[in-house]
Structures are given as C-alpha cells and as structure tokens.
Amino acid sequence: MIEIKDLHANVAGTEILKGIDLTVNPGEVHAIMGPNGSGKSTLAQVLAGHPNYEVTRGSVTYEGKDVLEMEPEERACEGIFLAFQYPIEIHGISNAYFLRAAVNSVRKHQGLEEYDTLEFLDVLDEKLKAIGWDDSLMNRPVNQGFSGGEKKRNEILQMAVLNPKLAILDETDSGLDIDALKTVAEAVNKLRTKDNSTILVTHYQRLLTYIEPDFVHVLANGRIVKSGGKELALELEARGYDWIKTDMAAAV
Amino acid sequence: MSQTAAERFLEQYRTFESNGAGQSPEWIKKLRADAVRRFEETGFPTTRDEEWRFTSVKPIFEKEFALTGQPDREFDDNFIDPNAFRVAVINGKFSSENSVLEGLPEGVTVMSLAHASASHPDLVSRYLGKQAATGGNAFSSLSSAFLRDGVFVHVAAGVEVGKPIEILFAAVEEGVVEHPRVLVVAEPNARLQLVENFVGDEGSRYLRNCVSEIFVEEGAGVELCRLQRESKSAYHTATTHVKQERSSKFDATLVVLGSLIARHDLTYVLDGEGAEGTLRGLYLLDGKQHVDHNTVIDHAMPNCQSKEFLNGVLDGESHAVFTGRIVVREDAQKTDSKQSNNNVLLSESARVDSQPQLEIYADDVRCTHGATLGPLNEDSVLYLRTRGISEVEARRMLTYGFGVEIIDAIGIDGVRESLNQMVRDRLLVEV
Known part of the structure; x- marks a missing residue:
C-alpha cells in the first residue's frame, strides 16, 4: 500500500523527521506511538501534503506512485485520508455541503459521475447507518461550535464517506472521554476491510484497546526506534517511554 | 468644487420650496428650513474632514442632478421577499398602486409619509427628524431639506406584524437625485420585520440619498434587512438612525452589492437599560466600487449589549472603508460590546481602511474589537x-x-x- 523510505523532513529549518522507514500493506493497522515532540504528527502531516513541511530526503511510494510529487488534493483523491488532530472550523459551509463537494471531487478524479444532492443524501444515509450515527452534525457549519468529541467524530464521518484506502488518524483519541473514544473506535473498526489500511498516531495505549493494531512502532527523535506487535503498546503503557530513551542512549 | 455643488443644491432647494413643496404643513416647512440652514453651514464634506478621510464625494457632483424624474416611470417588480407586505417607493414617493398591504393587522400603519404628516401631525412630528437633526451630516441635512415623501411604518404597542414589510425603492432615473425617507416606530412590545430593498438599472448614474429613522420602544423587537443593489454607476448616501429604549431588541443586516460610491452612516443609541443591538453587514465589491460604513454604537445606559460584525469580500480595485465607533457613556456600566470587521481581498489592487474607535467613560465594561484583512x-x-x-x-x-x-x-x-x-x-x- 505505502512504502516510506529514509524520510527526512524539516519545519522552519529544523529537522523533525530523521529517516523514517515504514511499510504498510493492505488490510494492516499500524500504530505509531511516541513521546511528545517525537515527530508523530509531522509524519502524518507530511503524508497528507502540508506545505509547511519540507521533505529533504527519502521517498514515499503509494500504490507505485510518488506521493511527494502529489498535491494534497491529489493524495486525497487517490485514497489517502488524514483525520486531523485539530480539525479546522469552516464558517458558513454546512457539513453536508462540504462532504458532498469532497466526495464529488474524489468521484470526478476517479472518472465517476458526481452525485446530485438527493443521491448524496442516500449515500450519506447509508454511511451513517453503517457506523450507527445520526445526522445531527450534517446541517451545522463544518466543525464550528462543535465540542472536541464532535470534531473528532466529524473526522471519522468524513473518512466513512470518502472511503479511503489509507487512513491516517492523528491523535484521534486526544481530548475524548471514554464513551466518545469507544464510539469513534467502533466506527473505525466497522470501516476496516482486508483492502484498506490504517495508521494510528497516538500518544497513549488506550485507543489501541479498542482498535487493535497489527504492528506498533515507537517513534523517538524523528526515527522509528522500536517495532513490534500489539504487546509493545502494553509494555509502553506499563513502562512509559523513558526506557526506550535509555535503550537508545545505551545503543549510541 | 464642493462649494459650487452646495450652491447648486441650495438653488434647487429655493425652487423646490417655492414650487411643489408649498402644500406641506408648517412644521414640515420649518423642519426643512432648519435643515437647509445646517447644510448651508457645513456644505459638503471634503477628505480634510476626519470622518471623510477615505471617501471623496467630489466625483458625485461632477454632473448636476435633477430633483424629479418622470412621474410615469415603468415599475419593475423587484421585491425580494415573496411573502412580505409590499411597499413601492418610486421617485422617492410612496406608490399606493404598486404596494400590497391588504391584511395588515390592526394596529399596524403603513402609509405615505407625506399623508401621515398631514393626517397624524402630532404623532409624526414627535419622531420625524428628531434623530437626524442631532447626529446628522450634510447628506442627512439635505434629506430633511428636500423632505417630501417616503414611508411611515407604525406598529402599536404589543402588536406583532406577523409578516415582514418590504419597502422596495425602485430604480432612479439617470441624472436624478432622490431623497427617500423612512420613519419607523415600534411602540412598546411591538414586533416588526422590515426589509429595505434598493434597486437600480445597470449603467444608470444617479444619486440616492436616504434617511431612515427607527424608534424601538420599550420591550419592542425590530429586525431590519437592508439590501443595496444600486446601479454600479450610481451613488448611494444613507443615514440610518436607530433609537432603542429599555429591554428592546434591534437586529440589522446590511448587504451591499451595488453602487459606485456609497457612504452609510449608521447610529444606534442604546438609550434604555437592557437594550440589545446587533449589526451584521456584508459587502461584496469589485471594479472601482467604493463603500464606506461609518457606524456609531452609543451605549448611553447600563446593561446593554451590542454586537457588530461586518464582513467584506473585495475584488478588482474596490475600496472599503469601515469606521466603527463605540461610545460607552459614564452611566453605561456593565456594557457588553463586540465589534469585528473582517475582509477578504481577492485582488492585489483592492484596498481596505478599517478603523475601530472605542470611547469608554464607564469602568465596568466589556468591549472587544478586531479587524482582519487579507487572503x-x-x-x-x-x-x-x-x-x-x-x-x-x-x-x-x-x-x-x-x-x-x-x-x-x-x-x-x-x-x-x-x-x-x-x-x-x-x-x-x-x-
């Protein structure tokens, strides 16, 4: 699905990613964990194409294509989705309108006919049913005045409607209480198939109780310093991140 | 230049006063005479006047304007609200034949201002010109000097109009100046929704100089929607005075799409405890359009709230000016006031001058203001x-x-x- 090789990236002249290697295959869920400032969110933003991050070295190949050459909208149209840690408020634009515009952009890219309003409402209805949510957020302006939990739910709703092949969830668990976390996690699980992949960026293990990863990677100081199965997350939960830093220091 | 223009208007006034305006009641004649005296003293403003720094009225007066248009002008039905009671103002005059007022509830009066001044002199004279006389400028003085007709809306205490009342100010003829006047009185606990809709014929050059005075008495609620779609070759000068009594609510939305040069002076006086005033505005400009909003929110009494949000989208070489003064008088403790003016510039040649001004004489108040411009x-x-x-x-x-x-x-x-x-x-x- 996606192959990241020796990825280096700067923001405002400071190197944040210092050589990331990661391969994600179809159907897999990878968790990227790490202490604050380790570069987790930067990795997510770089994959989505944020213009403030400058890639200085390495490659990202997605379904055989060079992602780094693609505009953010092209990446989205090709099936890469980033759920933002801090979703943006868009004034005056209803969620329904925004979602239809997004879906139609993707459909146009795929050579499919665009949905009219009624067709879209049917599709939306179906997606909402699939994840078991109501349409209460649809007629409100995008994220405006939403609670933290509603914003995160709205990201997952967009993901459900856009049906990406690769979803990157950036700290989707942050700021959620346990009920909201369960709701979001259940929706993500329902959207899992053998063909699509997920990268979960998270600081805490608690999300991984509800969304079980196939692989866990620990990011520290811009590099993946340890990889393992889901048991690695439990170990991190029990021991914190310090032992990894100590291990790293010992290795140097 | 502006001196000459002023002289022309004074001459026009003398002709007007000796001809057609003669049948008006004495108190109206006096109101006009007082106004023309004020105008004589001030003349037209220049960019040396602080309040007019960014707006030159010189181009408006490069050609003369005739005071009256053809009486039998064709009327285009450009009403915007399909459900409202309808009032048509043509050539600055209330046109009964093009108005639709059947079914107005008891206690609601909508009529020609000229007729109202004659038939209800006590009522009309209590309000007409009272606000414009004190806080006005050269243009509002001219409006009073040439006061002839317009619309009088009166909602008796406790009455709800039920449907909006839309006033359509029909297109003005090329080369004509029109001074339409609106007087609105919402008595205690009355409810009214009002639309002022100004339309013009594209390409036509004229001057529409409007004054609206709105009295919102104790506990009353008035919503105003003002839509300015003048010709993009036309000039629009306007004064809106709003006086709010205790616990009243006034909520206005201004939408500006038309005119070449527009200047709108808008004043809210929050003159009773617990009054709430809201002003929202949107201007969408392009070409060489120049639109100047000069607003004053005057907190005269305690525990009042005001909110002011103006958004602008500017393209081409358009120019928007916003001067937003908020006055909090000594007695106006617990004032809560918000103001913002945000602009999106779509072209590098567009320009915005935005100046919030706070004058606060009370010590227990909350005032926030801000302006943004940019992409x-x-x-x-x-x-x-x-x-x-x-x-x-x-x-x-x-x-x-x-x-x-x-x-x-x-x-x-x-x-x-x-x-x-x-x-x-x-x-x-x-x-």
Whole structure:
C-alpha cells in the first residue's frame, strides 16, 4: 500500500523527521506511538501534503506512485485520508455541503459521475447507518461550535464517506472521554476491510484497546526506534517511554 | 468644487420650496428650513474632514442632478421577499398602486409619509427628524431639506406584524437625485420585520440619498434587512438612525452589492437599560466600487449589549472603508460590546481602511474589537484540499462561507433564501 523510505523532513529549518522507514500493506493497522515532540504528527502531516513541511530526503511510494510529487488534493483523491488532530472550523459551509463537494471531487478524479444532492443524501444515509450515527452534525457549519468529541467524530464521518484506502488518524483519541473514544473506535473498526489500511498516531495505549493494531512502532527523535506487535503498546503503557530513551542512549 | 455643488443644491432647494413643496404643513416647512440652514453651514464634506478621510464625494457632483424624474416611470417588480407586505417607493414617493398591504393587522400603519404628516401631525412630528437633526451630516441635512415623501411604518404597542414589510425603492432615473425617507416606530412590545430593498438599472448614474429613522420602544423587537443593489454607476448616501429604549431588541443586516460610491452612516443609541443591538453587514465589491460604513454604537445606559460584525469580500480595485465607533457613556456600566470587521481581498489592487474607535467613560465594561484583512486562512485551505477539493474550489468555498455566514443569520426567511442564492451565484459558482 505505502512504502516510506529514509524520510527526512524539516519545519522552519529544523529537522523533525530523521529517516523514517515504514511499510504498510493492505488490510494492516499500524500504530505509531511516541513521546511528545517525537515527530508523530509531522509524519502524518507530511503524508497528507502540508506545505509547511519540507521533505529533504527519502521517498514515499503509494500504490507505485510518488506521493511527494502529489498535491494534497491529489493524495486525497487517490485514497489517502488524514483525520486531523485539530480539525479546522469552516464558517458558513454546512457539513453536508462540504462532504458532498469532497466526495464529488474524489468521484470526478476517479472518472465517476458526481452525485446530485438527493443521491448524496442516500449515500450519506447509508454511511451513517453503517457506523450507527445520526445526522445531527450534517446541517451545522463544518466543525464550528462543535465540542472536541464532535470534531473528532466529524473526522471519522468524513473518512466513512470518502472511503479511503489509507487512513491516517492523528491523535484521534486526544481530548475524548471514554464513551466518545469507544464510539469513534467502533466506527473505525466497522470501516476496516482486508483492502484498506490504517495508521494510528497516538500518544497513549488506550485507543489501541479498542482498535487493535497489527504492528506498533515507537517513534523517538524523528526515527522509528522500536517495532513490534500489539504487546509493545502494553509494555509502553506499563513502562512509559523513558526506557526506550535509555535503550537508545545505551545503543549510541 | 464642493462649494459650487452646495450652491447648486441650495438653488434647487429655493425652487423646490417655492414650487411643489408649498402644500406641506408648517412644521414640515420649518423642519426643512432648519435643515437647509445646517447644510448651508457645513456644505459638503471634503477628505480634510476626519470622518471623510477615505471617501471623496467630489466625483458625485461632477454632473448636476435633477430633483424629479418622470412621474410615469415603468415599475419593475423587484421585491425580494415573496411573502412580505409590499411597499413601492418610486421617485422617492410612496406608490399606493404598486404596494400590497391588504391584511395588515390592526394596529399596524403603513402609509405615505407625506399623508401621515398631514393626517397624524402630532404623532409624526414627535419622531420625524428628531434623530437626524442631532447626529446628522450634510447628506442627512439635505434629506430633511428636500423632505417630501417616503414611508411611515407604525406598529402599536404589543402588536406583532406577523409578516415582514418590504419597502422596495425602485430604480432612479439617470441624472436624478432622490431623497427617500423612512420613519419607523415600534411602540412598546411591538414586533416588526422590515426589509429595505434598493434597486437600480445597470449603467444608470444617479444619486440616492436616504434617511431612515427607527424608534424601538420599550420591550419592542425590530429586525431590519437592508439590501443595496444600486446601479454600479450610481451613488448611494444613507443615514440610518436607530433609537432603542429599555429591554428592546434591534437586529440589522446590511448587504451591499451595488453602487459606485456609497457612504452609510449608521447610529444606534442604546438609550434604555437592557437594550440589545446587533449589526451584521456584508459587502461584496469589485471594479472601482467604493463603500464606506461609518457606524456609531452609543451605549448611553447600563446593561446593554451590542454586537457588530461586518464582513467584506473585495475584488478588482474596490475600496472599503469601515469606521466603527463605540461610545460607552459614564452611566453605561456593565456594557457588553463586540465589534469585528473582517475582509477578504481577492485582488492585489483592492484596498481596505478599517478603523475601530472605542470611547469608554464607564469602568465596568466589556468591549472587544478586531479587524482582519487579507487572503484566506491557509490552514482552512489545506483542510479542504486534504479532502480532495482543488485549491481553486477550496478558496471559492471559503470565500462563500465567509460571506454567507452573515446572510445565514437573517431571520426573514424569504430574504435569507434569496440572498443566499445571490451570494452563492456571486462567490461560489465556477467562473
């Protein structure tokens, strides 16, 4: 699905990613964990194409294509989705309108006919049913005045409607209480198939109780310093991140 | 230059006073004479006047304007609200034949201001010109000097009008100056929704100089939607005076799409405890349009709230001016006042001069204000792009959202829906 090789990236002249290697295959869920400032969110933003991050070295190949050459909208149209840690408020634009515009952009890219309003409402209805949510957020302006939990739910709703092949969830668990976390996690699980992949960026293990990863990677100081199965997350939960830093220091 | 223009208007006034205006009641004649005296003293403003620094009225007076247009002008039905009571103002005069007022509830009076001045002199004289005389400028003085007709709306205490009342100010003829006047009185606990809709024929050059005085008495609630769609070769000068008594609510939305040069002076006097005043505005400008909003929110009494949000989208070489004064008088403790003026510039040649001014004489108040101008928020653009939306479309959508946010707050359904479509066509549809 996606192959990241020796990825280096700067923001405002400071190197944040210092050589990331990661391969994600179809159907897999990878968790990227790490202490604050380790570069987790930067990795997510770089994959989505944020213009403030400058890639200085390495490659990202997605379904055989060079992602780094693609505009953010092209990446989205090709099936890469980033759920933002801090979703943006868009004034005056209803969620329904925004979602239809997004879906139609993707459909146009795929050579499919665009949905009219009624067709879209049917599709939306179906997606909402699939994840078991109501349409209460649809007629409100995008994220405006939403609670933290509603914003995160709205990201997952967009993901459900856009049906990406690769979803990157950036700290989707942050700021959620346990009920909201369960709701979001259940929706993500329902959207899992053998063909699509997920990268979960998270600081805490608690999300991984509800969304079980196939692989866990620990990011520290811009590099993946340890990889393992889901048991690695439990170990991190029990021991914190310090032992990894100590291990790293010992290795140097 | 401006001296000559002023002289021309004075001469026009003398002809007007000796001819057609003769049948007016004495108190109206006096009101005119007082106004013309004020005008004589001030003349037209120049850019040396602080209040007019960014707006030159010189181009307006390069050619003369005739005081009256053809009496039998064809009337285009340009009403915006399909459900409202209708009032047509043609050549500055109330046109009964083109108005639709059947079914007005008891206690609601909508009639020609000239007729009202003759038939209800005590009532009308209690309000007419009272506000404009004190806080006015040269243009509002001219309006009173040439006062002839307009619209009188009166809602008796406790009465709810039920449907909006829309006043359509029909297109003004090329080369004509019109001084339409509106007087609105909402007695205690009355409810009224009012639409002022100014339209023009594209390409036509004229001057519309309007004054509206709105009295919102104790516990009354008035919503105003003012839509300015003059010809883009025309001039529009306007004064809106709003006086609010205790626990009243006044909520206005201004939408400006037309005119070459426009200047709107708008004053709210929050003159009773617990009054709430809201002003929202949206101007969408292009070409060489110049639009100046000069607002004063005067907190005269304690525990009042005011909110003011003006958004502008500017393209071409257009120029927007906003001067927003908030006065909090010594007695006006616990004032809560918000003001913002945000502008999106779509072209490098567009220009905005935005100046908030706070004058606070009380010590226990909360006042916030802010102004922004520039292109769109890049984080928002990126967010839309990461959902597959092209950069061009993302920018268009954000601009539309920025504008329509003001429109969406309008409480008059028919107007909100029509304006939403208008703003959508202007900002969202692919070019």
